[in-house]
Amino acid sequence: MMQYMGMGFRVFLGIGAAAALSAAVLRAQPVPIAAQALPAIHHPEKMQDPEFARSSYVEHCAGCHGVAGSSIPANLPELKDRVGWFMCTPEARAYLLRLPNVAHSRITDNEALADLMNFVVFELGGDSVPAGAKPFTGPELAHERQFALIGPGLKAERTRLVKEVIRKCRAPASLSLQYPHGPK
Ligand code: HEC
The missing domain is CATH 1.10.760.10 (Cytochrome c-like domain)
Structure with missing residues (x-):
């Protein structure tokens, strides 16, 4: 039982880390190149x-x-x-x-x-x-x-x-x- 809960906790942490990572990636999206074209x-x-x-x-x-x-x-x-x-x-x-x-x-x-x-x-x-x-x-x-x-x-x-x-x-x-x- 304890082992099962431990795994679940690890999976939960894993999902959390993945979500945090994808949020960070989303935030780091570069400004589209077209907006920065030389006039x-x-x-x-x-x-x-x-x-x-x-x-x-x-x-x-x-x-x-x-x-x-x-x-x-x-x-x-x-x-x-x-x-x-x-x-x-x-x-x-x-x-x-x-x-x-x-x-x-x-x-x-x-x-x-x-x-x-x-x-x-x-x-x-x-x-x-x-x-x-x-x-x-x-x-x-x-x-x-x-x-x-x-x-x-x-x-x-x-x-x-x-x-x-x-x-x-x-x-x-x-x-x-x-x-x-x-x-x-
Ligand atoms: C480090 C950031 C920075 C750089 C580099 C910079 N500026 Fe500015 N500029 C500002 C800020 C802040 C202001 C607001 C007035 C002030 O505090 O000098 C400003 C104001 C201006 C304004 C007035 C706009 C208005 O509506 O009153 C013009 C025009 C301007 N800058 C042109 C330039 C030009 C040309 C250059 C390059 C030679 C330049 N700036 C480099 C930050 C910068």
């Missing part, structure tokens, strides 16, 4: 070297913002079909270059960083780029990156600029959310 280049005229700009973005930015500008399910600012709105006003445009990860980038060649940012805005930004927006230039990068934003100042500046962008360029109200996938 095609539609506006090569906005960059000096579009392919290099795209690969620099992947190397320096995509770890957080996603290869195609979407960080879902990670809770980070979304760039896809959204970042272009910041080209609406000179100040909001400058904000993009004053972001810590841009201003302090280890890409010291300002022409190359301008190209990367033009990839971000004109390729990842999609239809959010206001008509007539001009590409970033090397000298513009060199100038703006001296004024890197930090901490609470960044959030306050974003709030102020986004209000203006929504009013002036009719950007969607959801642009006011810095973390669109996060808690409200």
Whole structure:
């Protein structure tokens, strides 16, 4: 009798372990490859070297913002079909270059960083780029990156600029959310 119960217990443990293992395997499912495909280049005229700009973005930015500008399910600012709105006003445009990860980038060649940012805005930004927006230039990068934003100042500046962008360029109200996938 004791022996029978012992076996049953072992079988029970075995089933439990198998269930735990399969749950772990399910959780480890990779994101489908299609969601991570490299975005095609539609506006090569906005960059000096579009392919290099795209690969620099992947190397320096995509770890957080996603290869195609979407960080879902990670809770980070979304760039896809959204970042272009910041080209609406000179100040909001400058904000993009004053972001810590841009201003302090280890890409010291300002022409190359301008190209990367033009990839971000004109390729990842999609239809959010206001008509007539001009590409970033090397000298513009060199100038703006001296004024890197930090901490609470960044959030306050974003709030102020986004209000203006929504009013002036009719950007969607959801642009006011810095973390669109996060808690409200
Ligand atoms: C380690 C993660 C990380 C990396 C790498 C990173 N970012 Fe970010 N990015 C953030 C976070 C977090 C924010 C929110 C503002 C802040 O705290 O800097 C942000 C904000 C932004 C925004 C503003 C979006 C908005 O709606 O206000 C843009 C544009 C951006 N990043 C572009 C880039 C570019 C371009 C690169 C590469 C040169 C880059 N980021 C690299 C994490 C990252």
